[in-house]
Amino acid sequence: MSVVTRIGRFAPSPTGPLHFGSLVSAVASFLDSKQSAGQWLLRMEDIDPPREVPGAASQILTQLEAHGLLWDKTVLYQSDRMDSYIDALDQLKNNGLVYPCQCNRQRIVRLGGVYDGQCRGLQLQDDNATLRLCLGDNTQIQWFDDQIMGRVEQNLHSDVGDFAVRRRDGLFSYQLAVVVDDEFQGITHIMRGSDLLDSTSRQIFLQQCLGYRQPEYAHLPVALNRDRQKLSKQNHAASLVTGRESVNLWTALAWLQQRPPLALQRLEVGEILNWARSHWQSQAIYPSMPTSAPEGY
């Protein structure tokens, strides 16, 4: 039996259907995992009900299948993983790394989003409080070598401050859930949009606090709309059109600088992905490559 050494993942939030930007992340992480006989896992990040759109999770799965992006194992739903987040939070609490914070949103905005640790050491009640991870008194400079962006450095103290692991409304933060699940799923390689680049240092810090392994990271340039905003569900990016899957895949490959031959557009999605898998060059993706989404997306 061969040992799988590379495990990648795609982790959409069900806040709307797939658009060109999310297709690019799915295609890139799929090819990056599959070209070396690895696994590609799917995780539905459905732990923020106020932001979710009914039906979006199943629509995303249908769209991935239609594009031939078939995942290994069963889909992991974060909404089924609450016990694991509670355990991780307990571990952090037992190590004295978490404290309740009663500061309101306006105060955090006034601080420019970088929390100053005012509630640290106050021993406030847990209920209806934000739980923050204490960075400690030393300056926390994190760096990592991103496979596309190169060396990335962030000073967690001056750029982020003690950050939330559980929100005031009781929901677990994206940062905590993503780290717990990347460890649980044994993810070795994370390829995702560079809109998440400045979350990565927080995630590495959390991995260190929890004694987890650190995956390799690669952040893709994000596709921008005409107003130079990231294509996102919040910015009303258009859903991928059903029936145009081959063209969508071809366009995503071209956007990822993989130079797919034009004739590929007329093939079935499986054949396009076979070509893409055997020609995949992650080195072709440059941090500075053009970021405008292609016409029509």
Ligand code: GLU
């Ligand atoms: N769920 C996140 C999103 O849809 C992505 C999380 C990740 O890839 O780490 O933006």
